[in-house]
Amino acid sequence: xxxxxxxxxxxxxxxxxxxxxxxxxxxxxxxxxxxxxxxxxxxxxxxxxxxxxxxxxxxxxxxxxxxxxxxxxxxxxxxxxxxxxxxxxxxxxxxxxxxxxxxxxxxxxxxxxxxxxxxxxxxxxxxxxxxxxxxxxxxxxxxxxxxxxxxxxxxxxxxxxxxxxxxxxxxxxxxxxxxxxxxxxxxxxxxxxxxxxxxxxxxxxxxxxxxxxxxxxxxxxxxxxxxxxxxxxxxxxxxxxxxxxxxxxxxxxxxxxxxxxxxxxxxxxxxxxxxxxxxxxxxxxxxxxxxxxxxxxxxxxxxxxxxxxxxxxxxxxxxxxxxxxxxxxxxxxxxxxxxxxxxxxxxxxxxxxxxxxxxxxxxxxxxxxxxx
Ligand code: AMP
Numbered sequence: 001x002x003x004x005x006x007x008x009x010x011x012x013x014x015x016x017x018x019x020x021x022x023x024x025x026x027x028x029x030x031x032x033x034x035x036x037x038x039x040x041x042x043x044x045x046x047x048x049x050x051x052x053x054x055x056x057x058x059x060x061x062x063x064x065x066x067x068x069x070x071x072x073x074x075x076x077x078x079x080x081x082x083x084x085x086x087x088x089x090x091x092x093x094x095x096x097x098x099x100x101x102x103x104x105x106x107x108x109x110x111x112x113x114x115x116x117x118x119x120x121x122x123x124x125x126x127x128x129x130x131x132x133x134x135x136x137x138x139x140x141x142x143x144x145x146x147x148x149x150x151x152x153x154x155x156x157x158x159x160x161x162x163x164x165x166x167x168x169x170x171x172x173x174x175x176x177x178x179x180x181x182x183x184x185x186x187x188x189x190x191x192x193x194x195x196x197x198x199x200x201x202x203x204x205x206x207x208x209x210x211x212x213x214x215x216x217x218x219x220x221x222x223x224x225x226x227x228x229x230x231x232x233x234x235x236x237x238x239x240x241x242x243x244x245x246x247x248x249x250x251x252x253x254x255x256x257x258x259x260x261x262x263x264x265x266x267x268x269x270x271x272x273x274x275x276x277x278x279x280x281x282x283x284x285x286x287x288x289x290x291x292x293x294x295x296x297x298x299x300x301x302x303x304x305x306x307x308x309x310x311x312x313x314x315x316x317x318x319x320x321x322x323x324x325x326x327x328x329x330x331x332x333x334x335x336x337x338x339x340x341x342x343x344x345x346x347x348x349x350x351x352x353x354x355x356x357x358x359x360x361x362x363x364x365x366x367x368x369x370x371x372x
Contacts, residue, residue, distance in 0.1 A: 109141030295356030
């Protein structure tokens with residue numbers, strides 16, 4: 001289970017563990033000690049953020065060393081909109097010393113520019129920069145970074161000394177911001193013949209969503225005689241479910257094809273608990289979630305009638321034969337219907353009467369979606 005935390009108004013998810021940080025600091029300590037040789041270096045931490053890095057790092061440093069801190073302070077610039085960061089507190093004489101700046105994170109490089117500014121007139125023997133985290137996409141300066149722990153993407157992080165408006169510094173691991181989700185993701189649910197495909201066609205237009213029907217993707221693959229199609233056909237012809245991993249991999253690939261979607265209507269997926277778990281993971285990786293499972297409720301005998309009549313024109317072999325149809329409905333009750341509990345437990349299950357005119361049913365579904 002992924003534990004998301006809330007600091008002020010924002011949500012953050014676990015990103016880099018305490019163990020990983022520890023390993024990286026160990027590696028940096030050894031690397032730096034080797035380079036420094038017999039010198040006694042002065043490690044300079046930049047407050048506030050670097051207090052944890054410095055503390056953990058120097059405990060791992062295998063040889064004698066000195067430690068001091070300077071602090072980043074904000075001043076209002078000449079223009080009131082301008083926020084100038086100045087480093088203060090460098091009182092020690094560092095003439096002739098090997099100085100290693102220890103930073104928690106380097107992003108734009110502005111603090112680093114300030115470091116170079118204040119050290120310009122200090123007659124140090126050498127000035128080196130070490131940082132635990134580095135955001136290459138954000139870095140806009142040319143100063144050399146001598147030791148880099150972990151390169152990370154340009155997303156806001158907290159923990160291990162780093163804060164979001166004061167909070168989060170005490171966390172022993174790093175959390176990354178969860179982007180506000182803009183997607184609406186619906187699972188359209190119900191037994192075969194409930195009208196999921198028909199309704200999805202209307203809803204995708206109305207709400208500008210991408211409709212993914214796993215049944216349609218399988219049939220497309222069968223028509224094009226792909227390996228996936230041939231495999232799926234052997235199950236579909238009997239009215240059985242295609243194995244989970246095959247279906248999950250295919251669904252992941254379909255979602256990845258639509259990276260800028262406003263959201264998805266999943267039709268015919270998930271059909272098992274394993275598929276529902278996989279869908280949660282996939283949504284989570286997109287900093288998103290399933291908003292609702294909307295189920296079309298229709299009596300079995302009406303389903304059989306509808307499917308037999310669809311079979312006269314659809315060309316679907318699994319619609320033509322009553323025993324196969326009944327097997328598909330049985331598969332639904334044996335393996336799929338349990339998902340009602342899965343989504344009910346998250347207060348995301350909405351049942352809708354699936355008998356009536358197509359328009360009436362669209363209205364019923366829209367009423368649920370508009371309230372989400
Ligand atoms: P459908 O078009 O949704 O009625 O699906 C037709 C057939 O495709 C089903 O009877 C299954 O054999 C297969 N199928 C579609 N979606 C899935 C899924 N999520 N998991 C396993 N099999 C599926």
